[in-house]
Amino acid sequence: MLFPTIEFGIFFLIVFTVSWAARWTPHWRKLVLLAASYFFYGWWDWRFMGLLLLSTFINYTAGLGLARTAHPALRKLIVMLAVTGGLAILGFFKYYGFFLTSLSTLLEMAGLERDLPFMQVILPVGISFFTFQGISYVVDVYRGHVRAERSLANVMLYISFFPQLVAGPIVRAADFLPQLHRAPVLTRAHVGVGTVLILSGLAKKMLIANYLATELVDPVFFDPTAVSALDLLIGVYGYAIQIYCDFSGYSDIAIGVAALLGYRFLENFNQPYRASSLQDFWRRWHISLSTWLRDYLYKPLGGNRHGEARTYRNLFLTMFLGGIWHGAAWTFVFWGAFHGAMLGIERYVRRRLDEFAPPNSEAGGFTSAIGHGAQHIVGVFWTFHLVCFAWIFFRADSFATAGSYLAGFARWSDPSQYATPFLVGLIVLAMIFQFTPRDLGRWLAQGLQWLPSPVLGLIFGGGVWLIWAIAPEGVAPFIYFQF
């Protein structure tokens, strides 16, 4: 069930009504939301509901085990078993085919061809997200950030809660579980925020992402040798905007839907293309994943506490594994490794520059402000183009396609087919919203929260109607569903 569909509209109307009608008995309300979440997940393939249940049960049992023992070695063993169990399930479904294909190629190159046990393994929707949430629960309990849940229903709801189940944001146990212990509350602010986020998410996904995908990105990436350099440039800019609008649109709707059900999720995107460095970019892009990787991978690896060389290694490893998390393909491995390497280089250059000219030794005043401004603009431009370069590998189906794409930048004399006012306008419009005030959405929500319900209904209904009326026919799945 995709968010921008009639099915989801009807589903949400029922869940909203029934769950709030059951608010006087919080236990029943949780069961209603749990049943709705499993129904939502089973809509794709009911067989994988068992997998979701298994993953939840492993983490729930580990949480109980951690609560009952104080022995450090045993506690470590429990965490290790739970994390290994979750990652083994993820690894089998996500990387089995990739591993065997790569092994087969390797053996072939070495002249040792073998019959390998290839299988068609279907990738369950959202497996990466619910596995990471399960790990978050066990590790948070181990670290004492959250108490182990006695109620299986609470852990089940935390892992399967439908707004974030299939494509995030990755919600932390320490953020979500305490909300399940409080009485559900819906305020005017929740309604305002929910309305603005759902409308903005639908507009991003259904208008900007879908038009750019069908009319620009898909044809350009299908055969990069058939188009001009200008088309390739517009194509990669278009993809940068498409993936942002697609994924942040999903996150907006998820956060908005959760808000309307009385739960608060943290923001997942914060105008990432206005970042003036790669480090800044990763603080703004897919925040729930980057903070997850920071807290559960980068810091346990040692973070920046064991000298320069170990810091670079940890940065690289974190981004490399982040790349693999996105998908079982060498192009994703390259994408992660590239980001890891560039983050390391950026850190090294910044440290050397700081040694050469310490930031606090600079003279203040007008000249300095101009210098900082220029530096910032160059930083934004440079970061955006580095990110776009990496997106080529992320989007291309193989290194050969990515290579053709890059080679095509020599064809500047060819006429452009795709640089139309409509497509360029969509890209420019989306880029403008990267530089608007950060609180624009909050101001709009504050404006909406005091409107009488008929006016609110007209704005919400009118917005949904307009988006549906002018969106392309059909509903393309969200890009992050495949991860």
Next chain:
Amino acid sequence: MLDLIREIETDLEDGWEAASRVELQTAEHTRRAVARFTRALWITLAIMLVFNSERLVTWVNGFGVGPVQDTVVALSVAWNERMLASGFAEPSVAARGKINELRGASWAEFELRVDSERARAREGARLLRGGLGGGPG
């Protein structure tokens, strides 16, 4: 109404001292917010049914074959025809037409459009100046 009955029951079960004034106020705010957004959702549904009936037909045509599905399809088609006859589908058609016009526009057409907008703005400004100046001439 059901909410109200339920609220009274809860009060009677737990006793007045069981819930603090703040909790009661929060519960009341929640009740109002839920009612408010429920009304907004129903208005949204009505708007979609009236102004977007064409997509409703597309959606129900994806259902399988069976007596219930056939009835739903027939009802949706009849509803859409009624909406088309009443002119409620026209805003959707107009909006779609406008976006298709934009999609198909070339840079030359875009420049022409910008020029005509500029000319219109100049004309507006001229009229405004004339009005302020007490008439042309």
